[in-house]
Amino acid sequence: MHINVIVRDASSHIQEVFRERQDEPWAGVDHGVVLLLKAGIKPEYNYGDFDSITEEEKEYIREHMDIDPVPKEKDDTDLALCLTDLVSKGYQSINIYGATGGRMDHALGNIHLLMHEQLKKTKIKIIDRQNVISLLHQGKHEVRRQEGMKYISFLPFNGETTLSLDGFLYDLDEQLIEFGTTLTISNEFTKNIGNVHTDNDILMIQSKD
Known part of the structure; x- marks a missing residue:
């Protein structure tokens, strides 16, 4: 429901x-x-x-x-x-x-x-x-670009999170993401769908100017 x-x-x-x-x-x-x-x-x-x-x-x-x-x-x-x-x-x-x-x-x-x-x-x-904010749980996800949104960012909720991205302007391969980093701000889809793998719950924000 x-x-x-x-x-x-x-x-x-x-x-x-x-x-x-x-x-x-x-x-x-x-x-x-x-x-x-x-x-x-x-x-x-x-x-x-x-x-x-x-x-x-x-x-x-x-x-x-x-x-x-x-x-x-x-x-x-x-x-x-x-x-x-x-x-x-x-x-x-x-x-x-x-x-x-x-x-x-x-x-x-x-x-x-x-x-x-x-x-x-x-x-x-x-x-x-300007934003659509949601939580991605630990595991693999197929993420679809929200209509009208240009950027996608990922912010860790845990002290250390290993993140892999495929199908984005800036892909990552098991990158360690810690609190305070801005590495994963303002990424973009290369198509309408991207793949995300995270070993911890992580915040996902799709946004536009």
Whole structure:
């Protein structure tokens, strides 16, 4: 099962996504619920403490659906609560929008959720206007270029990762990648499909200028 999640982001990009995916299931996190309702999409689920919206926006939500805000003081972020619940409901593919703009601590925390023990086996993508971010598990992968994306980068989550690339502008043969390296930033596909082998989980980012 697949579902889309919106956290925040009122840009023209997300309005286009809403139009393209209006018939797919959606979940809203905090202000994302407002964005969905204004786009004419009623979310299947809503999550959050709703501390980032106004009283008028809360009333707008209540006119369309029931919400049950979680306490503001809690151990996990609203998005973490959302994703762990969706995975427990059986969703195996999740696209997340509006999770990288704004505060950097939130953006990095959201990206780190890809390594969450309860989430890392789920196919999760964090998508914004310029990037598609996902996790590649240890092993061999056939990677397809995302439409409209020019660059592909790989960032290790572990202290040392051995990476092999084939089908890219800069191929690698069992190259040791450590924290802090920029060797694997801004690579490019030579065709629409490339092959990746990694001995540790690694972050993959496809992007455009």
